[in-house]
Amino acid sequence: MGCQGIYKSNNNKMEQKGFTLWFTGLSGAGKTTIAQRVEQTLRERGFKVELLDGDVVRTNLSKGLGFSKEDRDTNIKRIGFVCKLLTRNGVIAIASAISPYREVRDYNRQQIGDFVEVFVKCPLEICIQRDVKGLYQKALAGEIKNYTGVSDPYEEPLNPEIIVETDRESVEESTAKILAKLTELGYLPDLSESHSQLVEEGEAEDIYSQEEEEKIKQRLRDLGYI
């Protein structure tokens, strides 16, 4: 009997483990691009995933909020609240938001528990060069206030689980790094070893067909992490 996206957890029940993958970093650092790639990969592997993107969420959850510290914190807590509901119901919640303040990120970490922080690191100069949305130029010209990195602070995470450096890594490399770390942390099944063994020993269900598993392994090889 095949179920997708579930694996044998410690308490001996078949279930998908929910967790929150929180992307933080400057505007233009590449959060959304990588978050979308991770989302797509996990979805293809059969996991339940929801991506809460800061920009998108501002229309659904946070209409009316501005960019003062207080409003930013409210926005980030609100995204955190939704991530918590998803996480405790076995969904992988991916949040992608500048979330410049350390304290509120740590508040979410504490509220959610299963929380993996990804610092999308990229020098400000490079983000300004990229200026994907054309907003850095306006911020530098003083036309936009409270712009993170220009006229508003960005507090780097002190102990993020994962750092990706988008000025030196390709999107594929960053994605592979994240998936490898999630596997190491036990949030994703290790397809390269333990799963096949468990199936042979009759201790795990054959979650994927052999063909599917081969496809997944090939993808992991392509991504360079097995």
Next chain:
Amino acid sequence: MGCQGIYKSNNNKMEQKGFTLWFTGLSGAGKTTIAQRVEQTLRERGFKVELLDGDVVRTNLSKGLGFSKEDRDTNIKRIGFVCKLLTRNGVIAIASAISPYREVRDYNRQQIGDFVEVFVKCPLEICIQRDVKGLYQKALAGEIKNYTGVSDPYEEPLNPEIIVETDRESVEESTAKILAKLTELGYLPDLSESHSQLVEEGEAEDIYSQEEEEKIKQRLRDLGYI
């Protein structure tokens, strides 16, 4: 292999079907009481459930919103957005909110798809007599503005899936009515008949142990709906 709260769905995979159970009605009609009882019953049966209570949600999702039509609509859409995320990930989302405007309830129905509306019907006089929060008195004295039923409209649902009448039914009766309708609509497995048959015929997994199933059946008998 036992999995809780999942059953054989049409597409032949074992999964819990997500849906949104939306309670609407006047303040004091009994929405939260019944919603909590339904939540508890479903949780005991092993389902993944989240209850989004209007009053509670106002601190987590809707801080800063007032009670104008626009703010009420924003609040209800926001709850609906979270219900949608939970529903499409196989969770039973229960919303309990006055949600006085028909149009925005129907908007949520359309957005969510698997949407079951429960009209918690109770004459205004009875709600005023109960006055659980002591707010009707203040509203009638003109101390609170925009109070639904007193100085703000309540638009009854035209075709709710379920109507419970809390001036005539006990909480247990209303709960049983709701569970029966959810079973009839195919959102909950019919434990009284088809499940045991399917197991015997080898077409369904034995989701519950015999002992568990007997316990559940007894509860359903107690509730008076098998």
